[in-house]
Amino acid sequence: MEIDYTAEELAFRDEVRAFINDKHTAEIRAKTAKSMTGYIHKEDHVAWQKELYKKGWIAPNWPVEHGGPGWSTTQKYIYDTEMLRAGTLRPLAFGLKMVAPVLMEFGTEEQKQKYLPDILQTNVWWCQGYSEPGSGSDLASLQCRAIPDGDDYIVNGSKIWTTQAQKADMIFCLVRTSTEGKRQEGISFLLIDMETPGITVE
Incomplete structure (x- = not known):
């Protein structure tokens, strides 16, 4: 499928590719390629996820008020496509995609303030x-x-x-x-x- 990206979207794609080349180290790439489950050492997951957090890209689908990047649907598609194309280590879903959405929907403000920042930063x-x-x-x-x-x-x-x-x-x-x-x-x-x-x- 061919998509006619705008100039801004092409620039974003180039930014994602450059980030992957810079931050997804050869060591992590080699470990990820050998893994049959998608899991490697905890320390490698944490290091990669913290790089994504520093870039503001750890939680593409989170709302902006909780730390999401506020991307368009096309930006999310570009991001996912480039990450998959490069075979990057996928962030673990437990906190980001399973606990956090429940807290956002049903949690108290106290619970959100207590747990969401640490989930976003991979502190827990x-x-x-x-x-x-x-x-x-x-x-x-x-x-x-x-x-x-x-x-x-x-x-x-x-x-x-x-x-x-x-x-x-x-x-x-x-x-x-x-x-x-x-x-x-x-x-x-x-x-x-x-x-x-x-x-x-x-």
Whole structure:
């Protein structure tokens, strides 16, 4: 497909290409090319994502008020196309594309101020706590319970297939806070510090 870009869009494409050539190091390129999963060492991910953050490009789809670049649809297309063409390391989706949108839509202002800047700057490493020993794709069957305890919750249960858990600072979990109603109801989304007493990673 041929697209008739404007002069400004062509200049943006050249800027993206120059940035990739300058910041996506040969070492990272070699590691990325050998990876079958898209994951390499945490330190490499963090270094690359911080370069994207400094450029203002880490979260193309975030609204401007939360740190997004305010790009047009064409700019987003150019950016994604050039990143894919160059085989760059893709930013991890957990914080940027899974936690952040939920916070933007449903979080309090206090929660947004607490979590969004660190997600944007890759200051916090996230993992996902969805699947359980008895609950894979059928998340309505999950059994991990969260019982209110004042301003906190007491969480009991297990999560499996938790990518990056051994390196994570935080986990976002689906937990059952009520057994009333349909199986799909009574499920809540909690953000939990991995240093919380009682959490073990095996």
